[in-house]
Amino acid sequence: MKYIDLNGEKIDIIGFGTYKMTNRDAESAVLSALECGYRRIDTAIMYENEEGVGRAIKASGLKEEELFVTTKLWTDVNSREGVRRAVAGSLERLGLKRLDLLLIHWPTPFNDEVWAGMEALKAEGTVRHIGLSNFLPHHIEELKYSVKPEWDQTELHPYFQNRGTLGYLQKRGIVAEAWSPLLRGGALEDKTIKAVAEKYAVTPAAVVLSFLTKEGVAVIPKSTNPAHIAENFRAAELELGEEDVAAIRALDTGKRSFRDPDNHGFC
Numbered sequence: 001m002k003y004i005d006l007n008g009e010k011i012d013i014i015g016f017g018t019y020k021m022t023n024r025d026a027e028s029a030v031l032s033a034l035e036c037g038y039r040r041i042d043t044a045i046m047y048e049n050e051e052g053v054g055r056a057i058k059a060s061g062l063k064e065e066e067l068f069v070t071t072k073l074w075t076d077v078n079s080r081e082g083v084r085r086a087v088a089g090s091l092e093r094l095g096l097k098r099l100d101l102l103l104i105h106w107p108t109p110f111n112d113e114v115w116a117g118m119e120a121l122k123a124e125g126t127v128r129h130i131g132l133s134n135f136l137p138h139h140i141e142e143l144k145y146s147v148k149p150e151w152d153q154t155e156l157h158p159y160f161q162n163r164g165t166l167g168y169l170q171k172r173g174i175v176a177e178a179w180s181p182l183l184r185g186g187a188l189e190d191k192t193i194k195a196v197a198e199k200y201a202v203t204p205a206a207v208v209l210s211f212l213t214k215e216g217v218a219v220i221p222k223s224t225n226p227a228h229i230a231e232n233f234r235a236a237e238l239e240l241g242e243e244d245v246a247a248i249r250a251l252d253t254g255k256r257s258f259r260d261p262d263n264h265g266f267c
């Protein structure tokens with residue numbers, strides 16, 4: 001496993017995504033992921049699968065301290081008290097005493113209030129780390145904070161390398177994490193990526209994940225297929241040469257495939 005530095009803490013660079021999994025799917029996929037070695041799990045209140053994730057954690061027999069669990073506040077949370085209530089619900093569904101990382105899922109007009117509520121939970125130890133998702137540099141510049149955001153999870157894959165936001169985050173020591181790192185499977189048919197995969201006798205998914213982690217980006221590939229789950233976890237072992245990295249860098253279109261954080265329509 002490769003690691004990423006989170007304010008001096010070593011965090012697994014490869015975690016496990018759970019978007020669009022039902023509780024039932026999440027229970028079996030997360031258990032499969034934990035059994036093959038993943039220790040970092042990404043969920044969100046909006047995914048409505050925290051219970052399934054919690055059941056998988058319980059079934060794994062792993063201790064809370066051995067894991068790194070992230071969840072995200074949805075856009076309907078708009079006050080400090082709302083943050084406290086939402087986190088209490090997540091902890092109960094997940095069966096955990098504290099969260100490792102709490103993110104604001106998408107920016108809203110209530111960012112400052114919500115962030116103040118998150119800072120309070122961090123101060124009292126209910127949440128170990130606090131961060132953001134889908135925040136552009138200008139959202140971070142505008143945020144009023146006492147505790148600097150530690151993390152930003154954004155759309156990032158070979159066709160949208162999000163260089164502006166990535167550079168901004170890396171310069172400030174904020175962990176950059178890619179959501180939809182495989183472009184929901186769409187990056188795996190690319191002919192450049194397939195050619196690199198053939199060269200190293202690995203799969204296209206391994207090439208994409210290795211590329212992103214080499215760029216210093218944390219990833220959370222999702223899969224419900226145990227073979228894919230295992231293969232993705234091993235991707236950080238692959239070391240791509242500079243010419244292959246350059247070929248994948250050249251695939252960047254600069255265009256996002258999903259919602260624009262400035263006009264996301266979730267609130």
Ligand SMILES: NC(=O)c1ccc[n+]([C@@H]2O[C@H](COP(=O)([O-])OP(=O)(O)OC[C@H]3O[C@@H](n4cnc5c(N)ncnc54)[C@H](OP(=O)(O)O)[C@@H]3O)[C@@H](O)[C@H]2O)c1
Nearest residue numbers: 017018019179180181182183184185205221222223224228
């Ligand atoms: N913060 C946000 O707004 C936000 C937005 C989107 C996603 N996310 C997070 O990011 C995670 C990942 O993004 P995502 O779920 O959108 O998409 P993704 O991880 O880019 O792609 C998932 C798709 O790729 C396929 N896949 C995975 N590994 C594969 C492999 N080795 N070979 C072939 N196909 C493979 C999966 O199918 P199989 O199941 O068949 O393997 C699935 O259809 C989410 O689950 C979620 O935790 C966050």
